[in-house]
Amino acid sequence: MKPASRLFLAPAHGPPAPAARLLGWLIAALLVAGVFAFAFIRLRYTWNWAGVWEYRAAFLRGWWTTVVVSLSALITSSVLGVLVALARRSPVLALRSLAQFYVEIVRGTPLLVQIYVFFYVVADAFRFGNRYVVGVIILSLFSGAYIGEIVRAGIESVGRTQLDSARAIGLTRAQIYRHVIFPQALRSSLPPLAGQFVSLVKDSSLLSIIAISEFTYSAAKVSSTTASPFEAYLPLALGYLVLTLPISLWTRHLEERHRYET
Amino acid sequence: MRLELESLSKSFGDQTVLEDLTLDLADVRSLALIGPSGGGKSTLLRLVAGLDRPDSGTLRLNGEPVPFDDEPALLRYRRTIGTVFQAFNLFPHLTALENIVLPLEKAHGHSRADARCIALAELDRFRLAAHAHKKPGQLSGGQRQRVALVRALAIKPRLLLFDEPTSALDPEMTAEVLDAIRALSEEGRDFLLITHEMSFARAVADHVAFLAIGKILETGPAEAVFEHPQTPACRAFLERILHF
Numbered sequence: 211m212k213p214a215s216r217l218f219l220a221p222a223h224g225p226p227a228p229a230a231r232l233l234g235w236l237i238a239a240l241l242v243a244g245v246f247a248f249a250f251i252r253l254r255y256t257w258n259w260a261g262v263w264e265y266r267a268a269f270l271r272g273w274w275t276t277v278v279v280s281l282s283a284l285i286t287s288s289v290l291g292v293l294v295a296l297a298r299r300s301p302v303l304a305l306r307s308l309a310q311f312y313v314e315i316v317r318g319t320p321l322l323v324q325i326y327v328f329f330y331v332v333a334d335a336f337r338f339g340n341r342y343v344v345g346v347i348i349l350s351l352f353s354g355a356y357i358g359e360i361v362r363a364g365i366e367s368v369g370r371t372q373l374d375s376a377r378a379i380g381l382t383r384a385q386i387y388r389h390v391i392f393p394q395a396l397r398s399s400l401p402p403l404a405g406q407f408v409s410l411v412k413d414s415s416l417l418s419i420i421a422i423s424e425f426t427y428s429a430a431k432v433s434s435t436t437a438s439p440f441e442a443y444l445p446l447a448l449g450y451l452v453l454t455l456p457i458s459l460w461t462r463h464l465e466e467r468h469r470y471e472t
Numbered sequence: 473m474r475l476e477l478e479s480l481s482k483s484f485g486d487q488t489v490l491e492d493l494t495l496d497l498a499d500v501r502s503l504a505l506i507g508p509s510g511g512g513k514s515t516l517l518r519l520v521a522g523l524d525r526p527d528s529g530t531l532r533l534n535g536e537p538v539p540f541d542d543e544p545a546l547l548r549y550r551r552t553i554g555t556v557f558q559a560f561n562l563f564p565h566l567t568a569l570e571n572i573v574l575p576l577e578k579a580h581g582h583s584r585a586d587a588r589c590i591a592l593a594e595l596d597r598f599r600l601a602a603h604a605h606k607k608p609g610q611l612s613g614g615q616r617q618r619v620a621l622v623r624a625l626a627i628k629p630r631l632l633l634f635d636e637p638t639s640a641l642d643p644e645m646t647a648e649v650l651d652a653i654r655a656l657s658e659e660g661r662d663f664l665l666i667t668h669e670m671s672f673a674r675a676v677a678d679h680v681a682f683l684a685i686g687k688i689l690e691t692g693p694a695e696a697v698f699e700h701p702q703t704p705a706c707r708a709f710l711e712r713i714l715h716f
Contacts (some may be wrong), residue, residue, distance in 0.1 A: 215570075330491075369560060371557055371559070374557065375555075375557065375560070375563070378550060379551075379555075380548075380580075381575070389578065390563055
């Protein structure tokens with residue numbers, strides 16, 4: 211390879227040189243920054259950061275609410291997802307069908323409609339007052355369907371001979387799941403799970419329609435009070451990135467740790 | 473061991489794989505199942521391993537019927553048998569050592585320290601100690617099969633089953649795995665072996681059963697079957713396979 215192309219192209223084998231990687235990163239960053247800088251300059255917009263800065267406490271409170279709601283939903287939807295995946299493989303046929311109905315209905319309808327129906331009809335009928343708890347439940351039900359499918363695909367990716375081996379050494383059904391299936395399923399499920407968790411954080415923004423004052427809700431309020439939409443929504447984007455980027459990095463780290471050849 | 477089959481049948485869909493097998497082999501130490509592919513060898517081995525259920529008939533090992541209709545008893549039965557398949561025996565997310573420790577600890581009630589001790593000693597015996605902390609992906613095919621053999625052996629099974637343990641290996645690795653099996657044979661362990669390596673079957677097995685189209689067509693001491701096959705089918709099979 212010529213020296214010049216070595217700076218720009220990844221080698222056929224092995225990782226690229228650190229300098230080349232940095233250069234590539236810089237070029238990409240400049241390109242993105244250039245496009246947006248050009249667009250915003252053309253906008254001829256008078257920025258009013260000072261007006262929005264007044265409401266920084268509201269932003270922080272909203273952001274924190276998003277963190278708590280997303281994190282709670284992330285945990286409960288993961289548990290739910292595993293249960294759904296197990297139900298879909300259950301010998302009890304009614305359980306299988308129930309899990310399938312749930313997955314198809316949740317995946318096939320807009321989250322917006324689910325939030326309205328669950329909040330104004332179901333939660334109301336069962337006298338469930340706390341909108342934050344209801345919000346977490348709705349988000350968990352929504353995300354749990356996707357996670358269930360991801361986990362099911364992971365479980366099904368474990369080879370037949372692996373199950374034979376596990377049975378042959380005399381493990382019980384529960385032990386086979388615990389020691390053989392789940393560790394291997396987790397590895398193949400990590401990339402789609404990362405995507406799903408990131409979506410979950412962003413989907414929590416829709417809870418603003420039932421007046422849960424999470425991050426997006428706060429930003430929308432600030433935007434209308436100060437009449438400065440960009441100053442309100444750009445920090446909003448940044449606030450979500452602060453949450454979603456660590457998820458991506460963390461799952462990539464897990465992927466590295468669970469790497470092995472099959 | 474004593475292996476008794478009594479009108480044992482098994483079919484998958486409308487395909488009959490084992491048809492009414494009846495056999496009584498007493499005082500057999502090592503049995504080789506030979507015959508053409510699709511003849512039912514692996515299916516029979518899976519029944520002996522307690523991994524599948526027959527459609528009808530009984531299978532007795534050392535006089536005790538295999539409890540096909542009682543899942544907890546079948547699980548206990550499986551724990552007394554060591555099985556090595558063609559490939560992918562080992563769990564890829566565990567090291568060689570962990571692969572051996574898992575059944576000792578979870579299925580046989582050894583403490584973790586105890587299980588590690590047993591596993592390391594067995595690995596050492598098969599000159600695999602240097603690979604104890606490698607995952608299967610870092611081992612050669614032959615090493616993987618030897619670790620699988622150690623795992624099957626570490627639980628002190630009353631019977632070892634080998635389902636074509638070398639068919640996925642190149643000749644050099646085949647030799648290394650066969651050496652390990654030969655060592656077990658010389659220790660006088662009971663085993664049942666499916667193999668296409670006829671000279672090896674002849675060297676390590678004291679009994680041979682020839683299976684084709686779901687039936688046991690011929691059984692006898694290894695020498696006798698290989699030297700003077702009685703049925704035309706077995707003779708034709710051996711001639712074809714020993715031709716080269």
